[in-house]
Amino acid sequence: MEDIITVEHLSKSYGNLKAVEDFSFSVKKGTVFGLLGANGAGKSTTIECVLGTKKADWGVVSVLGMDPNVNRKELFEQVGVQFQEAHYQENIKVNELCEVTASLYKSSADYKQLLTNFGIPDKGGTLVRELSGGQKQRLFIVLALIPNPKVVFLDELTTGLDARARRDVWQILIRLKADGLTILLTSHFMDEVEILCDVICILKMGKLVFYGTVTEAINQSPHDKFEDAYLWFTDERSAYNESL
Amino acid sequence: MKAYKTIIKTELKLSLRGMDMLIFxxxxxxxxxxxxxxxxxxKPAFDGSDYTFIQQSFGALASISICAGGVMGLPLVVSDYRSKQILKRFKVTPIGPFTILIAEVTIYFLYSLISLLTLFAVARVFFGFEMQGSLLQFILGWILVMVSMFSIGMMVGGIAKNTKVAGIIAxxxxxxxxxxxxxTLPYEVMPITMQKFVDILPLTQGIKILKSATLDLPMNNVVLPIIVMVAIAIICSFVAIRFFRWE
Structure with a gap:
């Protein structure tokens, strides 16, 4: 299968802090890749370096066979990005934000259909800031899908969603994946990762500590549940046990 | 072009929703x-003058909206869109963040144009205003003042650390x-000492150009103001482009 994203020897420091150190991975077409790790482990920095919004100190990045720093215009016709925080104008309405987003691409999906698919069809005239947390999160996934992308980056995909909404989002992503969409996501919910991700990387303080499938992660750890295995890899076992 | 038009339409709606630029x-x-x-x-501007007070003030009035858009509107919107990471979001689209900045400049240009046209209509209908000088010269001066003021705004918005700092400088x-x-307060009613003092404000110089064009005064009186405006435009644009912070 064709590699959609390849990253080789990515390193990025902020002053003395090594945010990401010699990180290599690749994402195959039509798969879901999960980037895991505690807050500050280097997930967002990795995504930003892959997208070219941050400049890596070292390393080679290729997305859809293009260098995000060189073929920006061409590449971002085919890439959807959902950021961790909401980046929108103060008094903008849902329809307006979708319309502007659609206008940025040569071809775009019907955003009204996407809003319907994500269960917020009647929110077009609402101010974005007046949406609930879950509705906002769904809107931001819609925005990432508007370009009819070949690959999407979803940062903390379902944070703020209730149980029902999370499952709805999963179903939609599974369908999109079946249609050939490649997805790179970060998440703090291990149930979600188990259901969605074909391959995962676990980062700990900027370093890769695990790269493989969920099953392999469980097998390499002394545990039989993925969440326990994840915590074992990130070395938060003691804190985890104390909290129990 | 499709993106630019849609952004303008939406940003204009947002701006009108905010009301402040419509007012100021x-x-x-x-x-x-x-x-x-x-x-x-x-009434004539002074005893024996061959132009009215309104004619004398027209250029100054036309500069109010340029000043509001350039040094208040632009810095605030640029720093706000940076701190909300809207510029960053545009970075991961084919369009890039430059387009939204151009759209904002266009919007403040439109406000200035609407202000100029409404001022002209009201002054003409109610106060018998007539342009004594060349309309072309006035428009060129008006554009120069706008470029100069807007470049100050872009510089402040582009380099201010955050929205709060941009607001204070603005x-x-x-x-x-x-x-x-x-x-607003006519230059001509100020005492001479005060006039000398306010001459250091960039807009004072800009208004001199517009006044001179409206009243058909000799151009050599405004050589210095023109140089000042051009210099501000060049220096501030350079600083804005060289040191602009996208995030």
Whole structure:
């Protein structure tokens, strides 16, 4: 299968802090890749370096066979990005934000259909800031899908969603994946990762500590549940046990 | 082009929803015009002058909205869109963040144009205003003042650390210029010492160009103001482009 994203020897420091150190991975077409790790482990920095919004100190990045720093215009016709925080104008309405987003691409999906698919069809005239947390999160996934992308980056995909909404989002992503969409996501919910991700990387303080499938992660750890295995890899076992 | 048009349409709606630019860039200049008109009517600017007080003030009034958009509107919107990471979001689209900045400049240009047209219509209909000088010269001067003021705004918005700092700098630039550059309080009614003092404000120089064009005064009086405006435009644009912070 064709590699959609390849990253080789990515390193990025902020002053003395090594945010990401010699990180290599690749994402195959039509798969879901999960980037895991505690807050500050280097997930967002990795995504930003892959997208070219941050400049890596070292390393080679290729997305859809293009260098995000060189073929920006061409590449971002085919890439959807959902950021961790909401980046929108103060008094903008849902329809307006979708319309502007659609206008940025040569071809775009019907955003009204996407809003319907994500269960917020009647929110077009609402101010974005007046949406609930879950509705906002769904809107931001819609925005990432508007370009009819070949690959999407979803940062903390379902944070703020209730149980029902999370499952709805999963179903939609599974369908999109079946249609050939490649997805790179970060998440703090291990149930979600188990259901969605074909391959995962676990980062700990900027370093890769695990790269493989969920099953392999469980097998390499002394545990039989993925969440326990994840915590074992990130070395938060003691804190985890104390909290129990 | 499709993106630019959609962004303009949406940003204009957002701006009108906010109301502040409509008030400061369109309604306020008209209000000052009407007040000056009521006080001075069609009276000559001074005894024996061959132009009216309103003719003398027209250029100044036309600069109010340029000043509001350039040193208040632009810095605030640019720093706000940076801190909300809207510029960053545009970075991961084919369009890039430059387009939204151009759209904002276009919007403040439109406010200035609407202000100029409404001022002209009201001054003409109610106070018998006529342009004595060349319209072309006036428009060229008006564009020069706008480029100069907008470049100050882009510089402040582009390099201010955050929205709060941008707001403070914008206020420091906007209010003194609004009150003391002759834009609202006529330069001519100020004492000579005060005039010398307010001459250091960039907009004071800009207004001299517009006044001279309106009244058909000799151009050699405004050589210095033109040089000042061009220099500000070049220096501030350079700083804005060289040091612009996208995030």
């Amino acid at each position: 860039a369109v309604i306020m200049p008209l209000a000052v015009l009407i007040i000056l008109g009521i006080i001075y009517g069609n 206020s420091i630039l906007y209010f003194p210029m609004l009150i003391f550059s002759g834009a």
